[in-house]
Amino acid sequence: MKQFFLVLIFIFMPLVFIAAQEGSGTEQPPVFVTDSVQASPVSPVEPFIASPAERDNLVSDSKTDSDRVTSATAPLKNPILERIRLKEQQMNFFQHLIIALIIIAIQALLIRLVWKLFSHFSGKIEKSGKEKIKPFTIKHLKLLSPKQIVYALKILLHMLKYAVTAFQLFITVPMVFSLFPATRKFAETLFGYVFTPLKNIAIDAVKYIPNMITLIIIIVIARYAQRILYFFSRQITNGKLVIPGFYADWANPTFKMLQVLIWAFVIAIGYPYLPGSDSRVFQGVSVFVGIVFSLGSTNAIGNLVAGLVITYMRPFKIGDSVKIEEIIGFVVEKNMMVVRLKTHKNEYVTFPNIKILNTSVINYNTSSDEDADGLILNTEVSFGYATPWQTVHETLINAALATEHVQKKPKPFVLQTGMDDYYVRYQINCYTKEVDKVPFIYTRLYENIQDGFKEAGIDMTSPSYEVSVIKEQTGDK
Numbered sequence: 001m002k003q004f005f006l007v008l009i010f011i012f013m014p015l016v017f018i019a020a021q022e023g024s025g026t027e028q029p030p031v032f033v034t035d036s037v038q039a040s041p042v043s044p045v046e047p048f049i050a051s052p053a054e055r056d057n058l059v060s061d062s063k064t065d066s067d068r069v070t071s072a073t074a075p076l077k078n079p080i081l082e083r084i085r086l087k088e089q090q091m092n093f094f095q096h097l098i099i100a101l102i103i104i105a106i107q108a109l110l111i112r113l114v115w116k117l118f119s120h121f122s123g124k125i126e127k128s129g130k131e132k133i134k135p136f137t138i139k140h141l142k143l144l145s146p147k148q149i150v151y152a153l154k155i156l157l158h159m160l161k162y163a164v165t166a167f168q169l170f171i172t173v174p175m176v177f178s179l180f181p182a183t184r185k186f187a188e189t190l191f192g193y194v195f196t197p198l199k200n201i202a203i204d205a206v207k208y209i210p211n212m213i214t215l216i217i218i219i220v221i222a223r224y225a226q227r228i229l230y231f232f233s234r235q236i237t238n239g240k241l242v243i244p245g246f247y248a249d250w251a252n253p254t255f256k257m258l259q260v261l262i263w264a265f266v267i268a269i270g271y272p273y274l275p276g277s278d279s280r281v282f283q284g285v286s287v288f289v290g291i292v293f294s295l296g297s298t299n300a301i302g303n304l305v306a307g308l309v310i311t312y313m314r315p316f317k318i319g320d321s322v323k324i325e326e327i328i329g330f331v332v333e334k335n336m337m338v339v340r341l342k343t344h345k346n347e348y349v350t351f352p353n354i355k356i357l358n359t360s361v362i363n364y365n366t367s368s369d370e371d372a373d374g375l376i377l378n379t380e381v382s383f384g385y386a387t388p389w390q391t392v393h394e395t396l397i398n399a400a401l402a403t404e405h406v407q408k409k410p411k412p413f414v415l416q417t418g419m420d421d422y423y424v425r426y427q428i429n430c431y432t433k434e435v436d437k438v439p440f441i442y443t444r445l446y447e448n449i450q451d452g453f454k455e456a457g458i459d460m461t462s463p464s465y466e467v468s469v470i471k472e473q474t475g476d477k
Contacts, residue, residue: 066403096179107172111165118161125153170194204275210274218273218276222266229255229262253311253336299354306353307336315361315465321435323362324351330436373410374431377441381449382423387458389416391427396457399448400430405441407431 136144144152164256168191177187233255235241237248276282316322320331322341327349329341363373373438383392394415400412412430419425428449432441455462 065378089127100176100179103172103175111168114164114168115161122154122157125150125157140396170371211275214423215270215273217268218270222262225262226259229258247314248313249314249317253308256336257308299352303337303353306357309357310334310339310353315356316363316365320363320365321438322364324356325359326351333472364438374407374433375435375438376429376431377406377438377445378427379442379445379449380417380425380427381460382420382425383458383460384423389424391456391458392424395452395458396426396428396449399452400445402448402452403430403441403445405432405434405437407443431440 133146133149135142135146136149171194174187174190177183177190232241233251236243236246237246271277274282316331316334318331318334321328322331324339324341327341327343329343329347329349331339332342332348333340337353339351339353340353343349366372381392381396389443396414397412400406401408406412407430410431412428415427415429417425417427428445430445432438434441450460
């Protein structure tokens with residue numbers, strides 16, 4: 001009830017001013033007559049009990065007597081009709097006052113009902129919301145708990161409640177003020193604050209219908225073109241559609257590139273049909289966004305272009321073992337901006353595409369394809385000239401053949417890579433297609449080499465010599 005009385009007082013206060021304005025018109029103005037004309041007394045109820053014919057006679061009599069009225073009585077040519085008009089104004093005022101009070105009472109009851117409904121909804125959310133509402137998560141990241149969501153919903157309900165109440169009050173005041181001539185212009189002004197913008201929006205919306213239909217047609221055509229390209233992309237990726245000279249791993253990046261071009265074409269065509277596109281504000285914002293994008297995206301554009309070039313160069317693909325700037329790892333991600341490698345130590349290294357384009361890339365998987373012999377692993381050992389080279393070759397080859405994941409065919413081979421002053425350098429080379437197990441293969445190879453030379457009774461320590469100069473001491477005889 002407290003809100004009801006507050007609203008009633010808030011809206012009833014202007015009625016005091018209205019009553020003062022309307023009541024001032026009920027006072028009987030002074031009548032100035034000459035000596036020859038005397039105002040006949042009129043009973044207050046006389047105008048209401050007189051018949052229409054009698055009123056016409058009174059009017060005609062007043063018209064004949066008006067010629068004898070002095071200039072002071074010019075504004076009131078007919079006192080009887082003036083009294084009738086004033087009486088009708090009084091009755092209209094009280095009728096309008098009663099209607100205004102009814103409107104105020106109905107709106108106050110509606111406001112109270114609205115507040116009760118919002119309180120009911122708030123209580124429902126408070127009781128059952130924590131059990132039924134699930135936490136808000138994005139990719140397993142919990143952003144809002146059920147308690148926080150309930151609190152946010154209650155705040156929104158309170159805001160909506162006050163917004164509805166304000167709208168009801170804003171509508172009630174012009175409705176009440178429009179009943180009285182003294183405040184009718186003010187009511188029209190208040191109604192204009194709401195309905196004029198709505199009318200303008202409705203008119204502009206109707207005028208925008210042809211442009212909207214054009215935009216819808218353009219977007220629908222673009223969507224179907226995108227679906228057709230996606231269909232062909234999936235067919236090429238799955239190997240169901242083969243285009244000579246076009247690799248399967250080109251399908252997805254080509255589709256993404258064409259998708260960007262399609263929507264850029266849609267924006268270029270549909271820009272003139274956007275609402276407000278011809279306004280200076282819209283054009284200024286567009287120019288500002290273009291300048292910011294061009295100044296702040298130099299490196300990004302460079303990476304995009306480099307990513308496009310890398311895609312069609314095909315230096316590697318997802319899962320390949322590569323070496324980039326002394327970093328060896330497996331390609332786990334390749335997009336239009338960066339390439340990420342995962343090393344054998346589970347380290348993730350990120351390279352911008354523009355950097356990859358300007359450096360050399362070693363792909364170990366290209367040598368392990370089905371039509372290739374495999375990746376050649378190699379390591380060097382050194383022995384003195386006293387050790388027969390035939391024995392060294394045989395021992396190194398047997399150690400390589402005993403290593404897991406080393407191919408028997410082609411057979412491992414040994415290269416002599418140098419002959420220094422005191423020892424000879426030997427390089428064992430062996431083939432493998434298990435690129436992802438290279439560190440493990442090297443470990444087993446080193447172990448087998450050590451075991452092989454130990455069994456052969458050959459010391460793997462390279463000879464070294466130190467030349468010392470001894471100076472003779474000579475004494476005086």
